[in-house]
Amino acid sequence: MREDADTMGDLSRKNVMLIITQDTKQEEARFVREHLEGAGVNVVHLDPSVRRDVGGAEIGPNAVAAAAGSTIADILALGHEGQIHEMMIAGSIRAAHEFAAHTPIHGILSVGGSMGTALAGALMQSFPYGLPKLIVSTMASGFTKPYMGVRDIAMMNAVTDIAGINTISRDVYRNAALAMAGMAKGYDGLPVSGRPLVLMTTLGTTEPTTRAIRQALESDGCEVMVFHSSGVGGPTLDAIAAERDVALVLDLSVTEIIDHMFGGLADGGPVRGTVGMARGIPTIWAPGNADFIIGGPIDAAQAQFPGKRYHKHNPHLTAVRTDLADLERIGDRLAAMMGEAKGPVAFFTPLGGFSSHDSAQGHLYDPSLPPPFAEHMRKAMPQNAQFHAIGAHFNDPSFAQAIIAHARSLLGQPAMVAA
Structure with missing residues (x-):
């Protein structure tokens, strides 16, 4: 030098x-x-x-x-x-x-x-x-x-x-x-906030619930980092979970796991979602966006995933509807991941739909699928994981409140004093 x-x-x-x-x-x-x-x-x-x-x-x-x-x-x-x-x-x-x-x-x-x-x-x-x-x-x-x-x-x-x-x-x-x-x-190089750190995944299709959860936990004094599960956000969450003192992980969008399984565009890799649980970080899972795989342009998506239902999200992305067999495969993967958790883990599933696409106003709505998926998950759930089926749509306030209540219990108190 x-x-x-x-x-x-x-x-x-x-x-x-x-x-x-x-x-x-x-x-x-x-x-x-x-x-x-x-x-x-x-x-x-x-x-x-x-x-x-x-x-x-x-x-x-x-x-x-x-x-x-x-x-x-x-x-x-x-x-x-x-x-x-x-x-x-x-x-x-x-x-x-x-x-x-x-x-x-x-x-x-x-x-x-x-x-x-x-x-x-x-x-x-x-x-x-x-x-x-x-x-x-x-x-x-x-x-x-x-x-x-x-x-x-x-x-x-x-x-x-x-x-x-x-x-x-x-x-x-x-x-x-x-x-x-x-x-x-x-650049000021300020240290981390010192507040309890919560990491959460989302997409725009589940934003109402994740926003409500974020705002509630922030009002309790937590620092909440939200990651867009489009292929990079989830791995970024995992990287932060590996190196920082994280109080809670809320993996509420499973898109990157689905796309890894089925060949979608938002593939988060083979270890997506496992890092925090391996460290013993308390984790709450929900099947946000389990109703679709992310495909490319509509023609390419139809060729890659024939015989499905499709929603053209934009010229470059197509939401490809998952069926019950797909959902059961996804559930088995999530259950196997949760079975390896070294800390508290819980799974919350809505009985009314998995995203805004899977709603009465959406383009991929199928109300027949969430209940049998919930029953499959109930049977597949490992002994170390809590299971909660909520009679609501993913974006309903009652679903958000159920997760908020459990998050607060994992964080140690019903409402934390703001820092």
Whole structure:
């Protein structure tokens, strides 16, 4: 490392970590650094180059390799770009955290192609929520999920290749530098609230009940984080449940589990919903949105799920109605998951419909399905789980109140004093 906290310049200024490989992007690195410093922040340049060490970076290639427990020569001797890249990712993450342990970092900015974006994304994902994170990338106009993961990472399309400064890239890099400087200056790094943390899933089709629950628990003094179960929200909830002190999980939208089972678009992965229960976090389940699988455009949905009922939600998404056999499969999956819970777990199911689509005003209404599903769940429920069948629609106030009452019992008191 070239500098430490004592030689960073003006210690009253915020510090931005800049990630650019100078062996291929020295001109861009110098340009971005000048604009960051011109905007009033200090720069900590982490350079994970492997071809050559240009010099001038606060955390240079040799320091990155050393943090990975190796040397640049030994890493290059691996002779495989994937293995080399993995070593530099590991070294970059460790070097960044070693630096941040003694000098506060107020934002992270990277500029790169696919390899640089993969490295920067992995590094940014290792830092906490709230810390400003921005990637300028040639990959930003395509599939970004691997780089962002479930963190609050912003991506900006580089537009042109990262190959010199032109009239477009000049503005892109300058805008990125100014945006990051502004975010870093505004970053306060406040700790978590200290209030009991409740995590909840929802979709717009179950929003009336989840809103009522959120407002009730917030009035009790809880911090309630709500996640849209569209494929990323649930895994984000799981990630937070794995690393924070969570008082209660309310998994009230099972869309991501259904779509994993049936091949829908909002697939949350094979462990969706299991993380909090494995930690012993009290969990309440409800089959919100169990009435449909999320398919693509109507023609594609009809081809993928033939013989079903369909609701064209928009030109890109189709709600595909589940039948009783589907619901029983879903119920068996949920029951098996709850059987592995290491803490209190309960299941609430409505007898009047699972979402706004499955209502008298909806497009997929079938009042014959919720009662036999409830009976199937009653029989499938593991001994460690409580079961509650409520004679109401999911979005009825009485269903929300039943969950609120049980949530308050799990949180330890009927109404908590606001912090």
